[in-house]
Amino acid sequence: MSLIEIEKHEVEEEHHEQVRVRGLPFFPHFLLREIVVMCFVAGSLILLASLYPAGLQTPADPFTTPEPIFPEWYFLYVYGFLKFWTWNLGPIEAKIIGVTLPMVVWYGLLFLLPFIDRNPSSDIRKRKVAVALGVIALLGILYFTYFGIVHH
Amino acid sequence: MSILDKIYKWLDDRFKLRDLLPPIVKHPAPEYAVTNPLYCLGGIAFLCFLILVGTGIFLAMYYKPTPLEAYKSVENIMTAVPMGSLVRSIHHWAANTMIAAVMLHMMRIYFMGAYKKPRELNWVVGVTLLLITTTFGFSGYLLPWDQLSFWATKIGTGIAGSLPIIGQYISLLLMGGSDIGNETMTRFFAIHVLILPATIAILLGLHFAMIRIQGISGRL
Incomplete structure (x- = not known):
């Protein structure tokens, strides 16, 4: 070799x-x-x-809503968060927060991550805060996905 | 030394085969990237992308992007077209696997801190690739025009439409009107087979070029 x-x-x-x-x-x-x-x-x-071949249901019918309806699995956390967040913050409606937080704010944080995390170390033992936040974010997404499935 | 090695060496002595190989072949890869299976995730996502291009071209030859014809053409692919059912099912599974692989790949980069200086821009390109991959999934979901497609798209466009300020414009841009119909279908088709593939090809090129220049990030 x-x-x-x-x-x-x-x-x-x-x-x-x-x-x-x-x-x-x-x-x-x-x-x-x-x-x-x-x-x-x-x-x-x-x-x-x-x-498990790809499925094909009955043709689309705009006048009959099927039960239950789910979005794609990778959007379930957005859907779950929207169902979860029911509190108005002052003049901001609950629904606005429910869609803005998991889409705009979450992706904004992802995009800016290398500029937010200025810790130069890539050693996992020296990045306790980043690792903890990452685990929390991951558990959060899993929880809201679960929430979206249960509360459809 | 095996017989193959001897043949190779004999040819190499005479023709300098090694100089003919493209530089990428001679480029060394760090040992941890070869032995640790977590480093496969990005490659798996890319393989899924290639499979999706192949199966997607096949499907595009039989698919008709209008609300009247779409469902029938997909039914035709599933029942009459030779291997149609298999190709569509592979397209379906490769799409889901690609999204999962991209997400897991991103998690590896996060927990290994591989997005740090000097790789900040590659992380930004990577997040854009995740966005594009999920948009691919979202736009492809509508195309069979069955109950699941229609109502999942209804939820999706509804959620996108309730974003503050830009929501109504995104919704209008996606649906081409106030409800899901003819315009929505052709738009989603154009997005799925023209706009997104062109965008992802450029960004993948950038993503790989940056890895090539900067190398794979350090150990755990």
Whole structure:
């Protein structure tokens, strides 16, 4: 196996000298792993598609609302939060908060994350606040997804 | 040394095969990125994207984007077109897997702190890619024009429409009127097969170019 040394140019706060990490050539090591994973994923997709084919319900009828109706699973947390938040904040209506918080504010925070989190360390032990906030956000999304399923 | 190695070496001695390989092939990947399966998630999302392009082109050949024809054409794909049911089901599963993979990929980047200097812009491009991927899902959901499509889109456009200030414009832009109908269908189709694929191709190019320039971020 051909092992080579590559240089890591990242400057970290504690050591400013270059860190050496063991590197493997992209070809064939990295590519081989990728191909194995790709075969596995492609096979799984074909298996899932054969066992659970995509559904097709009755044609759209604007005059009959089916029960229950759910949005796509990745939007359920927005839907769940909208159902969850029922309090008006002063002049701001509950519904406005219910859609703005999980869409505009949440995505705004995601976009700005690297500019909000100025801690230069990528060591998980030195990022306790960021990790805690991440876990809270994750549990929150799971909770509101659950809330959206229960309170449709 | 195996026989294949010997053949390769014999050819390499004479033709300098190694110099012909594109630079990416010779570029070293850090060992942790090869051995840790968490580093596969972005690649899985990209594979799903490629499968979606392939199956999507197939579906576009049989699909008719009008409220009158859409449902019948999807029914035709599911029952009469050879392999149609399989291709549509793969499209469906690859779409869901892609969204899940993008989200998990983002979680890995977050918890490993890989978005930090100098990779801030790549994170921003990544979040945009997540937005585009979910918009792909949202626009594709309407196209079969069945009860689920119609009413899920009703909820979705309703939620987008109740955003303050811009909501009503987004809603009008998406639906092309005050309710889901002809205009909505053709708009969603154009968004799904023209606007979003072009946008995602450009952003994926940027995403990969930045990784290529900056390398994969450090260890845990």
